[in-house]
Amino acid sequence: MPRMLYLAFIFFVMSASQSAIAANWPHWRGVGGNGVAAEATPPIEWSDSKNVKWKVAIPGHGSGSPVIWENKVFIVSGVPADGATTQSQQESLSRNRRRRGGAPLQELKFSVFCFDRATGNKLWEQVACEVKPHQATHSTNNFAAASPCTDGEHVYAHFGSRGLYCYTMDGDLVWKRDDLGRMETRNSFGEGSSPTLAGDKIIVPWDHEGQSAIFALNKRTGETIWKTDRDEPTCWATPLIVKVGDQKQIIMNGQTMARAYDLASGKELWRCGGQTERPIASAVSEKGIVYIGSGHRGSFLGAFRPTGSGDIEGTDNVLWTINRDTPDIASPLLSSGRIYFHKGKSGMLTCVDAATGKQHYGATRIPDFGNVYASPIAAGGHVYLTDRTGTTVVLKDSSDFEIVATNSVGETVDATPAPVDNELFIRGEKHLFCISGS
Numbered sequence: 001m002p003r004m005l006y007l008a009f010i011f012f013v014m015s016a017s018q019s020a021i022a023a024n025w026p027h028w029r030g031v032g033g034n035g036v037a038a039e040a041t042p043p044i045e046w047s048d049s050k051n052v053k054w055k056v057a058i059p060g061h062g063s064g065s066p067v068i069w070e071n072k073v074f075i076v077s078g079v080p081a082d083g084a085t086t087q088s089q090q091e092s093l094s095r096n097r098r099r100r101g102g103a104p105l106q107e108l109k110f111s112v113f114c115f116d117r118a119t120g121n122k123l124w125e126q127v128a129c130e131v132k133p134h135q136a137t138h139s140t141n142n143f144a145a146a147s148p149c150t151d152g153e154h155v156y157a158h159f160g161s162r163g164l165y166c167y168t169m170d171g172d173l174v175w176k177r178d179d180l181g182r183m184e185t186r187n188s189f190g191e192g193s194s195p196t197l198a199g200d201k202i203i204v205p206w207d208h209e210g211q212s213a214i215f216a217l218n219k220r221t222g223e224t225i226w227k228t229d230r231d232e233p234t235c236w237a238t239p240l241i242v243k244v245g246d247q248k249q250i251i252m253n254g255q256t257m258a259r260a261y262d263l264a265s266g267k268e269l270w271r272c273g274g275q276t277e278r279p280i281a282s283a284v285s286e287k288g289i290v291y292i293g294s295g296h297r298g299s300f301l302g303a304f305r306p307t308g309s310g311d312i313e314g315t316d317n318v319l320w321t322i323n324r325d326t327p328d329i330a331s332p333l334l335s336s337g338r339i340y341f342h343k344g345k346s347g348m349l350t351c352v353d354a355a356t357g358k359q360h361y362g363a364t365r366i367p368d369f370g371n372v373y374a375s376p377i378a379a380g381g382h383v384y385l386t387d388r389t390g391t392t393v394v395l396k397d398s399s400d401f402e403i404v405a406t407n408s409v410g411e412t413v414d415a416t417p418a419p420v421d422n423e424l425f426i427r428g429e430k431h432l433f434c435i436s437g438s
Helices: 003-022 087-100
Strands: 052-057 067-069 072-080 108-116 122-131 154-158 164-168 173-177 196-198 201-206 212-218 224-230 240-244 247-252 258-262 268-272 284-286 289-294 300-304 318-322 333-335 338-342 349-353 359-364 377-379 382-386 391-396 403-408 418-420 423-427 431-436
Touching (some): 067 418, 072 431, 108 154, 196 240, 196 247, 284 333, 333 377, 377 418
Antiparallel strands (some): 067 072, 072 108, 164 173, 201 212, 212 224, 240 247, 247 258, 289 300, 349 359, 382 391
């Protein structure tokens, strides 16, 4: 092969490989943890039938978001062991959950599903464990609320107190850790923090009403590399990994303090107070600045320079703070130098400049849009906001508030959608949808 043709071939292969990596959504908030799919251009209009490439029924209940690697889509669910998986039976279970004030304690098959991205056909299903949860959960929560994650070699499913399970991409169990303990969550609200992959480690948050901690496990073996205790009550946030100089930090929300840990050792690096009760929203980061907030029984969103040490409250490492209309359950979206966030659990949206914290627009009510659990995402120059009725409002990714389209899949959606290429994957209460304009 002539040299120039050979070099062109190598360049093509490398470019194709990079494109494949860029097209993945390996974590519930995407590659960078900010909720942005820079190269994706999913549709802006759909219904439960329009622009639906496929939809597949999902047994049981779960609100862990879908993750995608190349041709595979992964989700998790808690499936009743007694086989109550038909639509009428699921509706009966939902009514019981609401009537009893929480999900009933019944034997569940904690399951991992893998679907073919092109067709929606199920490639494999694995039951990680079959067990009755030791504690109830909130009426709007479930027992499979944590999102899986993948590095393209393995997929990791976290069922909290039921364990963390590592599978090959073909569904073979590699290892499991079901010995980390049992969480006792605040008011039996249930569990839901998702793990995060970072190099050779998988970071597992473990905040509850007992001794809280954060773990770093070897992602290939499951062995504990380090464990750091945390002086925190229940928190549902997911860790964010940021690079600060030659060091990688783990950024973690918390009711007592927002904190950063050294990825290599687990040592606490800096902390800052000001958060509100039972934080759920996860941090975002861009251009060397970290943004952390919460919005239950109070409001706080702060911009932090992660180069400080010890308690940085009141120092110049705190660039700005906001004390109203901050996010509760849904995490903020950081896109193109703008931070978008909901007021509490409501559909009211604020957009601020990430550098200064100044508003582009204040808490703005979105028509026909209700309570929100799913976090906003950005793709193709648009922002996608999804409420619990299954309505997704599409805005321009802009400093001006402009609605482009309003859509619905016709069922409850609590999971954050996943945009990849020209598709959008939505995990509803009953179905997994692949939305595609092609």
